[in-house]
Amino acid sequence: MQKVAVVTGAAGGMGRAIVAQLIADGLAVVGLDVDAAGLKEMSDDPSFTGIVTDLMRKPAISEAFEQIAADFGGVDVLVNNAGTCFMSEFPDIPEDEFERQMALNFSGAFHCCQAAIKLMEGREGVRKIVNISSNGAYNFDAFDPPHYRASKAALDTLTKDLARRYAREKIAVNSIAPAMTETPLFGVVSEEVLANAIAKMPHGRAMQPSEIAAWVGFLVSPAGDISSGNVIILNQGRDVR
Numbered sequence: 001m002q003k004v005a006v007v008t009g010a011a012g013g014m015g016r017a018i019v020a021q022l023i024a025d026g027l028a029v030v031g032l033d034v035d036a037a038g039l040k041e042m043s044d045d046p047s048f049t050g051i052v053t054d055l056m057r058k059p060a061i062s063e064a065f066e067q068i069a070a071d072f073g074g075v076d077v078l079v080n081n082a083g084t085c086f087m088s089e090f091p092d093i094p095e096d097e098f099e100r101q102m103a104l105n106f107s108g109a110f111h112c113c114q115a116a117i118k119l120m121e122g123r124e125g126v127r128k129i130v131n132i133s134s135n136g137a138y139n140f141d142a143f144d145p146p147h148y149r150a151s152k153a154a155l156d157t158l159t160k161d162l163a164r165r166y167a168r169e170k171i172a173v174n175s176i177a178p179a180m181t182e183t184p185l186f187g188v189v190s191e192e193v194l195a196n197a198i199a200k201m202p203h204g205r206a207m208q209p210s211e212i213a214a215w216v217g218f219l220v221s222p223a224g225d226i227s228s229g230n231v232i233i234l235n236q237g238r239d240v241r
Helices: 013-024 036-041 058-074 095-120 146-165 184-188 191-199 209-220
Strands: 003-006 028-033 048-052 079-081 127-130 171-178 230-236
Touching: 003 013, 003 058, 003 095, 003 209, 013 028, 013 079, 028 036, 028 058, 036 048, 048 058, 058 095, 079 095, 079 209, 095 127, 095 146, 127 146, 127 209, 146 171, 146 230, 171 209, 209 230
Parallel strands: 003 028, 003 079, 028 048, 079 127, 127 171, 171 230
Antiparallel strands: none
16 A cells, blocks of 8 residues: 655755655655645646645644545555754744744644544554754754744654654654755845855755755655654764764
């Protein structure tokens, strides 16, 4: 039976790379994103199904997973990839911006985990949740703002809790925490800040979405069955002390 993966933020730069990786690995992929046009662009592949979903709204998430249950019968893999970075400076971060930051980067992933775990019950093998976190949760030399860091650190704590909570149910939960990766989020910072951040990368370049997607593919594969509760930091060795 073909395994079913759900990828949030599927129409973005990182999301498209993850979708392509999982389809190449033989999975049927359901992509959730608010970007209807982006999902439509991806719909030519018969292994991909897009569902327009506002991941900042729990009712929308519930509706999407109800559709997934009806159409596919269950879920084997969840990749919480959706996220963004708002750049207001502390202490002048507006309340609305803080709430939106947490809603997409953490709360949306939390509610997707709730919905997906229910649909993982009874599925064969080790089921997988992969949360896309950020090196910004740990590296305080970088330019990341505090509400972004907090949202990703919360996501990693959720990773560890669910890994322990569902270990005997054979649900493996891990985070991948990349450093500078070339996605549309590069557009939220100035060219000077971006160039300085890339210059600090040991390889002299930002990482590519396909490189992060390959790690997702590894964790989703049978080789990843015995990994759970880990935060895998990908930064070319930049922060080794």
